Amino acid sequence: MTGLLRAVRGRAFEDVHWLLYAYNAIVIALLTAFLCLTQYKIHMSMGAYAFMKQVHALPFSPLESIFLTALAFLLLTLFGWMYRLGSGDNRARLYLLLMLEIAACMVLMRSVNFAYDGVVLLVVADMMQRYEGHHRAYLLIGAMVVLYLIANVNLGLYQTKVIPFEAYISYYDSTTQSVLLALRSACSSLNTILFVSYLVLLIKNKNEERERIRLLNEKLEEANQRLRAYAIHAGRMAETRERNRLAREIHDTLGHALTGITAGLDACMVTLESAPEFTRAQLARIRDAAQKGITDVRRSMKKLRPDAMEKLPFQEAIAAMTAEFAASSGMEVALDVQQWPANLREDQEDVIYRVLQESLTNAHRHGQAKHVRITIGENVGILCIRIADDGTGCTEVTPGFGLRHMQERLYLLHGTVNYESADGFTVEVAIPLSGGGSVHD
Numbered sequence: 218m219t220g221l222l223r224a225v226r227g228r229a230f231e232d233v234h235w236l237l238y239a240y241n242a243i244v245i246a247l248l249t250a251f252l253c254l255t256q257y258k259i260h261m262s263m264g265a266y267a268f269m270k271q272v273h274a275l276p277f278s279p280l281e282s283i284f285l286t287a288l289a290f291l292l293l294t295l296f297g298w299m300y301r302l303g304s305g306d307n308r309a310r311l312y313l314l315l316m317l318e319i320a321a322c323m324v325l326m327r328s329v330n331f332a333y334d335g336v337v338l339l340v341v342a343d344m345m346q347r348y349e350g351h352h353r354a355y356l357l358i359g360a361m362v363v364l365y366l367i368a369n370v371n372l373g374l375y376q377t378k379v380i381p382f383e384a385y386i387s388y389y390d391s392t393t394q395s396v397l398l399a400l401r402s403a404c405s406s407l408n409t410i411l412f413v414s415y416l417v418l419l420i421k422n423k424n425e426e427r428e429r430i431r432l433l434n435e436k437l438e439e440a441n442q443r444l445r446a447y448a449i450h451a452g453r454m455a456e457t458r459e460r461n462r463l464a465r466e467i468h469d470t471l472g473h474a475l476t477g478i479t480a481g482l483d484a485c486m487v488t489l490e491s492a493p494e495f496t497r498a499q500l501a502r503i504r505d506a507a508q509k510g511i512t513d514v515r516r517s518m519k520k521l522r523p524d525a526m527e528k529l530p531f532q533e534a535i536a537a538m539t540a541e542f543a544a545s546s547g548m549e550v551a552l553d554v555q556q557w558p559a560n561l562r563e564d565q566e567d568v569i570y571r572v573l574q575e576s577l578t579n580a581h582r583h584g585q586a587k588h589v590r591i592t593i594g595e596n597v598g599i600l601c602i603r604i605a606d607d608g609t610g611c612t613e614v615t616p617g618f619g620l621r622h623m624q625e626r627l628y629l630l631h632g633t634v635n636y637e638s639a640d641g642f643t644v645e646v647a648i649p650l651s652g653g654g655s656v657h658d
Contacts, residue, residue: 233415234342238294240411241336244404248329249286251397253279255385276380282328289325293336296321297343318343332382333401335408342415476578477506480546499545506545531566532557535573539591546581548589555594558650565648568626569602572634575623576604576644584608584642595650602646610638 256276296318303311322340386394481503488496543550580586586608593602627634632648
């Protein structure tokens, strides 16, 4: 609604501007017709000699007067229109157009023998519309002074030797002279009224435009403040997510490796005297598991993937990780891949790897399981993973650090996880393979 009112007011402002031009065109046309008609009457009444004795210049012929007046007014309108539409970046062009408009105004007033000076207000109106800042105030004042000096003072009459308007009306009787002078005064007054109306609308439009710009600046500043606050909040959230990500990486890598090492060392303590060769081989596997765990921790701190996933294809990395954990912990792990997705994204592979790591670690650490079965398959665009162990299970699942991070990882892929504790512990994971998108850390 505000925009509509602003458009209507702007339209009214333009209408008054063009009405000012149209009114002056009518006054100039009537004045030219009066001068030409008076010259014709003087000529037909054989009073040309007496008329010429009163003046000191030759008047234009009617055709010359009409042609010069029409051409000057058309040029005045054209230069004024170009001046108002001109770009403010090219000041030299604007000043040139303004000078041409002033020149056309002088020629127009000369064509009617300076009998009407209302066209000066057309030039002033154009200058007022393009007035911006204090640097143009002196130009505006100077131009107005020069125009009115030429129009209202006898400077123009003395320099150009034109025939004054009073010489034309002296041909008529006193009553007609009074009427003609009153009409000229009324035309000037009405022109001034139109000019003042134009200025009122111009000032109102400029004030409304400044107010609109001020409100826009306030809204922009408010939006910038909200944006800065959001940027700070987003930075803190990103920092928190990064800390959580690093915590998950360290927990998954170091916790997984240490669980396997602990289980292997427990086995070594039992077989140290009865089976030294087995113990030696078990210690070698524990050493390898510890070394890989250290490598994974280093890579996690550098925001890289697990070492096995860097060196091996994903399926082989999964098989190697489960086999190594089984060997170091003594827990039997069966990996059953029923159907493997053709194209997994890197972030999906990372989450699957960490989910399997965490599930194996929990099965051994908390459930003391002897057997774990991992089943992987795809069902209608959903990757389904089931990890079932024969451990002690629990009556109520209370997600700790590892399970919470498992949930967070799956949330990033719009996946889900369910737990079941009956004859052991079962973890069921579902990850959408398409359409779900990914929310990266």
